[in-house]
Amino acid sequence: MAWKNPWYDSSKVHHTPQGFSNPEPDLRQPGDLRRWRRERKAGGLPLSPRQGYAAFVEAWWQPADFSGSDDRIWWLGHAAVLLRLNQRYILIDPALSSRASPLPFAGPQRKTPAPLSIGDLPQLDVVLISHNHYDHLDRPTVKAIVRHFPQATFIVPLGLAGWCRARGVRQVHQLDWWQTITLGDIGFDAVPARHWSMRTPRDRNRSLWCGWVVCSATCRFWFSGDSGYSDSLAEIPSRLGPFTLAALPIGAYAPRWFMAGQHMDPDQAVALWQRAGRPLTLPIHWGVFELADESLDAPPQELAQALCRANERNDNFAPWRIGESRSLNNPA
Numbered sequence: 001m002a003w004k005n006p007w008y009d010s011s012k013v014h015h016t017p018q019g020f021s022n023p024e025p026d027l028r029q030p031g032d033l034r035r036w037r038r039e040r041k042a043g044g045l046p047l048s049p050r051q052g053y054a055a056f057v058e059a060w061w062q063p064a065d066f067s068g069s070d071d072r073i074w075w076l077g078h079a080a081v082l083l084r085l086n087q088r089y090i091l092i093d094p095a096l097s098s099r100a101s102p103l104p105f106a107g108p109q110r111k112t113p114a115p116l117s118i119g120d121l122p123q124l125d126v127v128l129i130s131h132n133h134y135d136h137l138d139r140p141t142v143k144a145i146v147r148h149f150p151q152a153t154f155i156v157p158l159g160l161a162g163w164c165r166a167r168g169v170r171q172v173h174q175l176d177w178w179q180t181i182t183l184g185d186i187g188f189d190a191v192p193a194r195h196w197s198m199r200t201p202r203d204r205n206r207s208l209w210c211g212w213v214v215c216s217a218t219c220r221f222w223f224s225g226d227s228g229y230s231d232s233l234a235e236i237p238s239r240l241g242p243f244t245l246a247a248l249p250i251g252a253y254a255p256r257w258f259m260a261g262q263h264m265d266p267d268q269a270v271a272l273w274q275r276a277g278r279p280l281t282l283p284i285h286w287g288v289f290e291l292a293d294e295s296l297d298a299p300p301q302e303l304a305q306a307l308c309r310a311n312e313r314n315d316n317f318a319p320w321r322i323g324e325s326r327s328l329n330n331p332a
Contacts, residue, residue, distance in 0.1 A: 003206065007158045007176065014177060014192070019205040020158070022194050024230050027261035036258045046290045049297040056297055057112050060287055062323040064115040066122055071219060071328035073245065075320045076115055078288040079136055081223060081247055085186055085216045085328075088125040092212065092223055093136040094118075094145070100135035100289050102199070108135070108289040111296060115323030118144040126183060129156045130225030131209035132163070132197045135289055142167050155181060155188050159197075159207025177210060178239075189213040191236045193227035195262050213240045219328050221245040222276065226285065228261045229268035237276040245328065246279045248272060248317075250303050251286025254293040263292070266299060266306040273317050274310065280326070281317045288322070 002018075009015050013023045040046075049056040064074050064082075074082040076094065083090040096114040101107020118124075118141065127145060129137050137160070145152055146168040154164050154172040161174040173181050175190035182188070195209040211225040213236070220243045222236060227249065237243060253265035263285070264272065273281050286299035294302075300319040307314045320326075 005206070009176075012176070014208075016205075020197070020208045021205060022196070022230075022261075023192075023232065024194055024228075024261070028258070032258055036255065039255075040293055043293070045293040047295045049295055051297075053111055053296075060297075060319075060321050061112050062115065062321050064120070064323045065325065066120070068327075071216075072325050073221075073282065073328060074115075074325040075282055075284065075322060077112060077322040078286070079130070079226065079247075079249070079284045081282065081284065082121075083214060083219075083221065085214070085219060086184075088184065088186065089121060089123050090126045090128065090186070090214060091121075091124055091145075092128045093130050093225070094127065094141045095135050095138035096141045096144075097138050100133075100138070100291070102134060102139075108291055110288055111290065112288050112322055118148050121148070124149040124152045126186075126188070127152055127154045128188065128212050128214075128223070129154065129160060129164075130193065130211060130223070131157060131195060132160060132199050132207050133226065134199070135291065136226065137163075137199075139167065142169070153183060155190075155212075157190060157208035157210040163207075175210070176208065185216060187213075187215040189215070189240055191222070191240065192232065193225045194230045194233070195226045195228065211236070213243075215240075219244055221247075222279075223247045224249060224272075226262070227264060228259075229264040229272065233272055234275040242277050243279040246273070246276060246281040247284045248281055249285035250283040250319075251294070251299040252292040254298075259292055266302040267309065269303070270306045270310050270312065270317065274312070278312075278316055283317065283319050286319075 072084045079093040081092040164172045180189045190210040198204040212223045214221045248269045252263045
């Protein structure tokens with residue numbers, strides 16, 4: 001019997017009877033994945049960082065420091081982000097394992113160390129997941145969270161609550177785009193993203209993907225999640241802004257003919273940052289896993305060039321070191 005979407009709502013353009021879809025047209029054609037893999041192998045891509053992996057880690061990594069009690073944000077590498085708001089800790093897309101893969105011996109390998117382990121956290125209150133790809137929803141990390149912080153509440157897009165409960169998560173809420181939940185004095189809104197979902201060959205787009213907006217009395221933070229560029233994303237700051245803080249992706253963009261529908265490039269990230277009002281923005285989705293054809297050190301260079309092409313300074317949109325944090329009381 002064919003699987004049917006139990007959350008299907010015909011009034012919502014991103015719902016289908018079989019799952020979920022982007023409102024934008026799908027840019028991929030049959031055979032594109034095989035073509036990309038063939039061209040990637042032939043070109044020996046991705047290239048290593050210009051100075052080698054060890055020098056890249058030395059330049060772009062540091063251990064996370066959790067001292068202090070101020071409102072603060074940490075970049076944990078790739079798309080993993082930690083917030084401390086009102087003495088509550090919120091972890092987003094924590095993929096801290098050695099591979100972004102269902103297998104411990106194959107698949108994209110971590111090239112820079114995780115700046116922490118789950119047991120290092122002083123506490124953990126909320127976990128946000130943007131979608132089910134292995135570089136964002138990591139089973140070993142989730143199991144470590146359940147072991148160390150069984151009281152943590154997970155908030156996920158439609159279709160992922162069952163997966164979480166099956167891994168021992170006790171408290172989980174799942175949201176559709178533009179739905180919100182408030183826990184204490186912090187609000188969480190699921191917002192659109194242009195992407196897709198799949199963990200097995202049989203579950204493509206059966207669960208939703210999203211970004212998140214996290215709001216307290218003093219912070220409005222937009223985490224875009226994994227997303228290709230779309231003009232419709234500007235609706236998010238229009239409806240839920242202005243933002244004091246954002247995290248936008250700048251990596252896994254090459255080659256554009258294959259990646260454009262699912263990952264934005266630095267020029268598009270800059271354009272979206274401008275449309276969001278130029279908040280302090282953490283560039284994410286780079287520096288850890290080699291998921292596309294560009295080298296690990298290419299996204300920061302491309303971001304600097306994109307800002308130059310847009311006649312923008314990089315004060316509010318510059319790369320951070322993995323493990324680095326900023327106080328939200330004085331984020332500059």
